[in-house]
């Protein structure tokens with residue numbers, strides 16, 4: 792009796808392991824959707840400077856009083872928000888990021904030279 796219940800516990804543990812493993816693998820796989828929040832203002836871009844590779848959705852918010860936008864360039868990528876953001880507006884864009892170095896900047900006027908440029912590192 793004692794022996795068979797022991798086997799049952801091991802059986803349950805194995806079953807649980809099988810059920811959990813595919814879920815964990817899916818989470819670790821490349822190509823999963825990443826979400827990054829970006830805040831633009833005079834004259835800075837606030838966002839994480841290290842990102843994970845994969846399809847990434849940037850949600851960009853302009854908390855400043857001037858017009859701003861976000862451009863991601865480098866490593867074969869050249870993406871920009873469809874339209875510039877006025878004060879209080881937000882927008883999204885999707886970029887397929889591969890490991891490497893990118894530049895995030897605001898191409899409005901001379902904002903980049905006023906400080907709206909960041910080097911972004913994408914890790915595998």
Ligand SMILES: [Cu+2]
Pocket residue numbers: 831858859860897898899902907
């Ligand atoms: Cu700007």
